[in-house]
Amino acid sequence: xxxxxxxxxxxxxxRAAEARKADPPERHALALPLRLLxxxxxxxxxxxFAVVLARLTLHPSPASEAxxxxxxxxxxxxxxxxxxxxxxxxxxxxGGNILLGVPFGVLVPVVAPRTRGVLRVLLLTAVVxxxxxxxxxxxxxxxxxxxxxxxxNTSGALIGYLLLGRRMSRTVxxxxxxx
Numbered sequence: 386x387x388x389x390x391x392x393x394x395x396x397x398x399x400r401a402a403e404a405r406k407a408d409p410p411e412r413h414a415l416a417l418p419l420r421l422l423x424x425x426x427x428x429x430x431x432x433x434f435a436v437v438l439a440r441l442t443l444h445p446s447p448a449s450e451a452x453x454x455x456x457x458x459x460x461x462x463x464x465x466x467x468x469x470x471x472x473x474x475x476x477x478x479x480g481g482n483i484l485l486g487v488p489f490g491v492l493v494p495v496v497a498p499r500t501r502g503v504l505r506v507l508l509l510t511a512v513v514x515x516x517x518x519x520x521x522x523x524x525x526x527x528x529x530x531x532x533x534x535x536x537x538n539t540s541g542a543l544i545g546y547l548l549l550g551r552r553m554s555r556t557v558x559x560x561x562x563x564x
Contacts, residue, residue: 415557423557427495434488441485442517446527453529455522462533482534486510486541494546494554501554503546510542511535 415423446453456462466475489510494501500509514535522530 415559420557423553424495427492427553427557430488431492431496434492438485438517442521442528443525445525453527455529456531456533459532459536462531463537479537482537483541483544486514486538486543487545489513489538490542490545490547491550491553493542494550495557498554498558501551501558503543506542506546506550507539511539514538 463479466478469475490506493506493509500506518530518532518535521528
């Protein structure tokens with residue numbers, strides 16, 4: 386039996402308290418049909434998100450070709466958005482880029498449970514958004530690469546992961562209790 390020291394006095398520690406501290410609370414995995422259904426729904430939403438992302442970011446904009454420029458300096462576009470006289474335009478640009486990343490943070494850990502974890506979600510999101518931005522800058526008329534968009538999209542994925550993605554992934558893909 387373990388003994389704890391408090392001042393000069395010894396007393397026995399209850400076994401039940403030791404057991405509670407040693408064993409984390411058990412999570413119950415969803416039944417296999419529910420897990421498959423949740424993963425399939427997340428996959429369908431992920432495909433729909435990819436289509437929306439492609440439509441929003443890879444659609445040519447010939448009218449704005451003269452207005453676009455590549456931004457490789459973090460914060461430069463954000464300052465330009467915030468310096469606009471209409472706050473609505475800044476909110477639309479910044480908020481839209483953040484919202485564009487939220488579904489990624491929610492769905493990726495459910496579709497691919499090995500990507501669960503803040504760093505993995507952030508890294509995967511940053512890589513995908515960098516590829517989207519490179520494609521915009523290199524292939525799409527009237528669009529340009531902007532590092533601030535990558536930062537905002539990745540921030541949105543972080544928000545989505547912390548608010549919902551982590552819990553959804555843990556619910557769908559709960560680890561079985563070890564003996």
